[in-house]
Amino acid sequence: MSQVPVAPTRILMVCMGNICRSPTAEAVLRAQAALRGLAAHVEVDSAGTHGWHAGEPPDPRAQAHGARRGYDLAPLRARRVQADDFARFHYVLAMDRDNLANLRDLQPADATARVDLLMRFASRHRVDEVPDPYYGPAAGFERVLDLIEDACDGLLTHLARTIARPAP
Numbered sequence: 495m496s497q498v499p500v501a502p503t504r505i506l507m508v509c510m511g512n513i514c515r516s517p518t519a520e521a522v523l524r525a526q527a528a529l530r531g532l533a534a535h536v537e538v539d540s541a542g543t544h545g546w547h548a549g550e551p552p553d554p555r556a557q558a559h560g561a562r563r564g565y566d567l568a569p570l571r572a573r574r575v576q577a578d579d580f581a582r583f584h585y586v587l588a589m590d591r592d593n594l595a596n597l598r599d600l601q602p603a604d605a606t607a608r609v610d611l612l613m614r615f616a617s618r619h620r621v622d623e624v625p626d627p628y629y630g631p632a633a634g635f636e637r638v639l640d641l642i643e644d645a646c647d648g649l650l651t652h653l654a655r656t657i658a659r660p661a662p
Contacts, residue, residue, distance in 0.1 A: 502535050503536055503656075504582060505523065505536065506538075506540065506587065507539070507587055508540065508541055508542065508543060509543075509624075510542055510544055510596075510626065511546050511572065512540055512541050512542030513542075514627055514628055514638070515626065515627070517540045517552040517572070518552070518565070518638055519612060519645075520538050520540035522560075523536065523538045523646045523649065523650070526646050526647060532650060532653070539583075540573075541574060542573070542575065544574065545573075545574035548573055549573075550571065551567075551568060551571060552567040553628065555632065559639060563643075577600065580605035581604075584607060585649075587609075587610055589623065589624040590611070591623060597609050611623065612624060615649040615651075615652060616644040617648050619640070619641050619644050621641065624638055624642060624645075625638070
């Protein structure tokens with residue numbers, strides 16, 4: 495049975511400042527997609543609902559904790575969500591309800607992206623939000639990784655159903 499070629503699914507991960515959670519989610523999803531052989535089918539980026547850190551690398555703690563699990567966040571740079579992101583990306587996934595509300599305020603009326611919470615795709619953790627670790631202890635960054643790994647795994651399982659559909 496042959497496969498129908500499908501354009502890459504574009505996913506934007508979003509938190510507030512784009513220096514902790516969303517770049518972590520970008521790196522995790524990219525790595526998991528590569529491990530599953532889906533790298534050519536998934537494009538991922540990250541952004542913040544606020545532009546305070548635009549152009550900056552991820553928080554050093556996020557980089558360090560990610561690196562311990564094999565994720566490279568170092569090349570990433572923060573940016574702010576733009577109106578055209580809602581047309582460029584298929585999924586715009588927020589880390590928490592506050593950022594989801596901010597995204598819905600920014601979302602143009604003609605937006606085509608699915609705007610939702612990343613944790614809707616999780617299967618092992620029954621929480622809606624990825625908590626912001628910025629002001630907390632190191633354990634918060636590990637918790638963020640646990641939640642994001644689970645949600646990204648579920649997201650890729652969801653996407654794999656549409657990526658590998660058989661030709662008629």
